[in-house]
Amino acid sequence: MTILDIDAVARRLDGLPGLGGVRPVSMPDTGLAHVHLRLEGTGLLLRVPKQSQMAFGAADNLAYQAACFRRAGPSGHVPVLAAVLEPGEGLPLGALVVEAISGRPPRLPDELSAIATALAAIHAVPVPPPEARPPLRDPADPVADTLAEVRAQARHLAAAGLAPAAMNAVAEELCWAESFAARTERPPVTLISFDAHPGNFLVEPAGRAVLVDLEKARYGAAGFDLAHATLYTSTTWDVATAAVLEPEQVAAAYAAWLDALPDALAAAQRQWLLPLRRIMWLWSVTWCAKWRVLAARPPRRDGADAEDWSASLSDPALVAHVAERVGHYLEPAVISRIRDDWLGRHALTELLAPQP
Numbered sequence: 205m206t207i208l209d210i211d212a213v214a215r216r217l218d219g220l221p222g223l224g225g226v227r228p229v230s231m232p233d234t235g236l237a238h239v240h241l242r243l244e245g246t247g248l249l250l251r252v253p254k255q256s257q258m259a260f261g262a263a264d265n266l267a268y269q270a271a272c273f274r275r276a277g278p279s280g281h282v283p284v285l286a287a288v289l290e291p292g293e294g295l296p297l298g299a300l301v302v303e304a305i306s307g308r309p310p311r312l313p314d315e316l317s318a319i320a321t322a323l324a325a326i327h328a329v330p331v332p333p334p335e336a337r338p339p340l341r342d343p344a345d346p347v348a349d350t351l352a353e354v355r356a357q358a359r360h361l362a363a364a365g366l367a368p369a370a371m372n373a374v375a376e377e378l379c380w381a382e383s384f385a386a387r388t389e390r391p392p393v394t395l396i397s398f399d400a401h402p403g404n405f406l407v408e409p410a411g412r413a414v415l416v417d418l419e420k421a422r423y424g425a426a427g428f429d430l431a432h433a434t435l436y437t438s439t440t441w442d443v444a445t446a447a448v449l450e451p452e453q454v455a456a457a458y459a460a461w462l463d464a465l466p467d468a469l470a471a472a473q474r475q476w477l478l479p480l481r482r483i484m485w486l487w488s489v490t491w492c493a494k495w496r497v498l499a500a501r502p503p504r505r506d507g508a509d510a511e512d513w514s515a516s517l518s519d520p521a522l523v524a525h526v527a528e529r530v531g532h533y534l535e536p537a538v539i540s541r542i543r544d545d546w547l548g549r550h551a552l553t554e555l556l557a558p559q560p
Contacts, residue, residue, distance in 0.1 A: 208230070209294045210241075213228050213252075214227050220287050222246065223243065223246065226246060227244075229243075230242075234522065235417070235522075238254060239252040243304075246304075247303065248303060251269070251302055252295060252298075258341075258419075258420060262291040266288065266290065266291065266300070267339055269419045272340065272419060273302065276326050278330075279325040279326040282415050282418060286303065287300075305416055306409070307414060309406065311407075311445075312402060315411075315413065316449075318411055318413035319413050319433050320430070320433070320460040322412070323397070324464035326397060326429075328394075331423060340421060340423060341422035343424065345390060347384075347483070350487060351385050351483065354490050357487070357494040358490045358493070361490065373536065374539070384483075390425075391425040392469060394426045396425065398421060398422055398429065400415065400429040400438075401438035402433060425480055427479075431481040431483075434454045434457050436538070437533050441529055451548075454552050455554075458556060478546055485545075493534065496534075503517060
């Protein structure tokens with residue numbers, strides 16, 4: 205489990221305006237990628253990386269995360285970035301000082317529309333010209349790029365111990381995805397979070413949903429975010445937001461998102477939503493296989509930098525929860541249930557089917 209030297213962190217804060225003498229207070233360990241420290245009386249908190257989910261070194265990881273917050277800032281649905289503490293004493297991976305959002309986890313399904321509205325605001329942020337997009341990822345082909353991530357994660361499937369029926373189902377979806385990616389058409393490019401599961405949102409008293417985790421943002425296909433917000437593997441991931449959604453409820457969330465987008469962008473997105481849902485699920489299920497394999501390994505470089513899913517970096521209770529969820533999502537019956545989203549016939553497939 206990641207242990208911070210609070211005295212050393214406090215000394216780092218002394219160099220920031222208005223934070224001298226503020227002593228950080230540890231918050232519960234609820235995520236695999238960050239530790240959070242509350243800066244009492246300031247309206248701010250520290251986001252301290254445990255690792256880089258994108259396999260960056262410490263400095264590049266911190267710069268990327270800071271850029272995520274800055275780029276999504278104009279949406280009005282993310283915390284304000286206040287300062288950056290570069291890697292150094294007490295913070296080998298550095299930290300971001302961000303606005304502390306006064307809110308609670310979203311209640312599903314009632315507040316799915318608030319999440320959809322927040323995502324629509326992020327997706328509607330103007331995309332800068334290509335030369336202004338770094339350091340955020342900006343793949344020439346977001347579909348092929350995401351499928352490449354899926355392939356890399358899928359290398360862990362054999363070692364993850366899936367049942368034959370589960371392996372066969374994933375293999376069928378991988379075959380479909382390769383065929384889909386061979387198409388020449390591509391969805392519009394927008395700013396996306398690529399980590400939009402409901403547990404990463406807080407809802408303020410006035411009803412605004414705020415996406416508080418932005419470390420994987422990039423320029424890509426917005427349908428990935430809508431899928432990540434509403435797939436069974438997302439809505440049952442976090443204890444605080446867990447809910448099993450009916451197809452009609454998922455369809456309503458997609459409809460709310462489409463309604464919140466500018467008309468032209470909404471029209472251009474519709475035909476891509478169901479295929480991107482399938483690919484996002486493939487990303488999620490292969491990530492589960494990857495985590496199951498890599499969590500058993502010791503920390504890389506003593507946790508100094510790069511991607512590291514070692515279970516020893518997180519609270520044992522959190523690790524046990526993740527292990528249980530991962531095992532559940534890899535069960536054949538669960539995989540079959542999720543695939544009904546695109547192989548069955550119900551409200552979701554009717555809404556998201558390509559329009560004649």
